[in-house]
Amino acid sequence: MTAPTYDLGKLHGGLRLTAHKRESTAELIKDVPVPSMLVLPIEQHVGGPTRPVVRVGDHVLKGQVIAEPERELGAPVHASSSGTVVAIDQWPVSRRFGEKAPCIVIECDGKDKASSAIAIDDYSKLEPDELLLRILDGGIVGLGGAVFPTAQKLMQARTCKIDYLILNGVECEPYISCDDVLMRECAAEVLSGAQILMHALQVNVCLVAVESDKPEAILRLGQALADLDDQRIVLKQLPSVYPSGGEDQLVQLVTNREVPSRGLPTDVGCVVQNVGTAAAVHDWIVNNQPLISRITTVTGDGVDAPANIRARIGTPVADVISFAGGYTDQARHLIIGGPMTGKSVTTDEIPLVKASNCVLVVSDAPSQGDELPCIRCGDCAAVCPVRLLPQQLLWYARADDEKKLRDFCLTDCIECGCCDLVCPSRIPLTANFRKAKVHIQELADEKARADRAKRRFEARNRRLEREHQERAAELARQKSSAKAAGPAAIAEILKRKQNKDEFE
């Protein structure tokens, strides 16, 4: 059987950025020892809410479920090591909105004793839906940063016709290299995970996409693929352009299909999973280990010895940094995630979570100069991977023109930050767009509230109108019956009315 060929689509815009990856890829992945204390946010995922199933004082084992999704979907949280629950309380976390979130704090006993979960012998004998439920129990979420519960994504995909499973090993954002080292050191696990996902999805083609700036990862994946001899899996080498690792961008690149606005890759027959997610699926389904640790890149000029580390979920960032040699004198900003799409945080008390692909500590950025007015050079539009017109959007964002913002598709902005990088006037476009998006959402919410109030008001008006008509009909009926009764009866009625008027 010959490997089928695929159209490679073209990404609009994008940027070739200085990778800054060598700093962290010189050595093998290092395991961070189990810390004395683990902080596990109860809500680590997009999707349904989660509630704790342990109480303060409980002793927990490694791999034991400590928080469960309230509804069927979502993902459970497992204890990353054995120890005692000492608190369930608000704790600083790195989240897009808000500073603190409820967390389960475990004081580790150092024994790292595992719970005895029931293993499965051979996943290929399971029905796809049974396998999905099994994946659900592993607490596995998208490890590329979006942390969407994997099982939920797969279940949604099962309702669509899927042609391709795409493994995302692109990792286009500078500084981040955790997927690169994973593919180098655990290529077989990644591919095994791909096979499990293919079985769960019942698809026959898996495209493994890797940027060409990761030759060793490509080599190792190629070797593992040769060992595996699975013709369904095809390795795809992509040019290193940021943001080709964005989900929709990747689909476009490897299949030449455009994910519709506000749609999902499944709308065009694709499911995208991060390579780390695939490895986590393998660890759970084959090795019976739920998602309790992940590889994280600890890097930047604010870290003494940049490296890729494997740490338990819940390890405080401060512990991770000291494992990587501690801070340098230049450490000024702490960013969770990459330099383009991460989040700048104020404290290192926050824990590493399932989403934390990178801990970036950096010095002050070189002086950017003052922000100048837009000179409409259009460079932002030239690099926008979604083909937006950032210069127009900025104008409308500043004018608070909600209609125009929608008209120019602000909501399609993926916040990749390319436009910021090329702007000669140093305008923080993405920050403006984030604010404008929140504002648009608020307006939409407000409008929904107003619409509800309007509907209530109109319903009330209709009711009053109906009552009025009924009363009028009743009156007319009385009138006609009085007429029929003759002049004496009318005089009687008028007299009654007169009396009533006098009373009033």
Place this chain on the structure above:
Amino acid sequence: MRFERRELPYWSAPTSVASLMLQVLAALVPAAFAHVWFFGPGFIFNLLVASIFAVAGEGLMMWLRGRSPAAALSDYSALVTAALLAFAIPSLTPWWVTATGALFGVIVAKHLYGGLGFNIFNPAMAGYVVILVTFPADLNLWVAPRMGDIDYQQLTLIQTLVFTLTGNLPEGLSFDAISRATPLDVMKTGLNRLATVAEIRTNPVMGDFGGRGWEWIGNFLAIGGFWLMIRKIIRWQIPLGVGLGLLVPASIMYLVGPGTNPSPGFHLFAGATILCAFFIATDPVSAATSTRGRFVYGLGIGFLTWCIRRWGSYADGVAFAVLIMNMAVPAIDYLTRPRVVGHSTGDGADG
């Protein structure tokens, strides 16, 4: 440990407005030397006068608007306006004419519309048109180019300076002796007198394609322009649009009636065609911004330039064409929006 929060992305921008403007100025340097070589040192004085008044006007307006004059001046955009104006006017121009153009361009066309980034009209062209209609006589007097028929009459540095400051030629010298009509003027008046193009082209101001001297300045402007394109300071759509907009109708008419229509080569190398294509029409602030829009904008400028040269009362039409197309920019931008990825049409979110 505590950290300072900062907006992402964490990255240093590789370009700045100042560096863009400086590169545009650098791209004009070869043509500036050519200008001085062919038309004498007047260009230097014009450039100085225009720069001084443009910068002063910009500083004054920023001060009046309660902003930092230093911030505005450090982006060098006023100098670009001054340089483009200096290229547009004859080398012998009295200082008050140049100053009027520079001040009008910067104060009225730029700052009264909100300053850098908000001006609808190209400041240099707005300033040029104002002095063209206010001082028509001064702007029609071009000295004869070097290597023409009256090369020896070029003024010295001091004589040129005196003229720039006072508007007076040296004792015993009249404009008739040293100046020549521009090639476009010669062509226009010749055609109006029902001469054929071939006859008109025997005039000593005519060069290989366009005007003597002019076409060499054009070559050097094109070198600078291509350098800017390679560096992606300007993009190819506008220069190509201007070229096609002018040359396509010119070629058709030339093929139809070569006796009464100058060749496309003449159109390209006479007047301000090349300056316009690479340096004036490409001013990002007053141009269209979408890829297709830029091409349309360029086409419009080229076509209108040709129309004005063909039927208008002015010899060259570049400045008017640019200003007219400046007005069309919002419409062009609106109508040439690219299709957003994931949408079936370019008509926005619900299209």
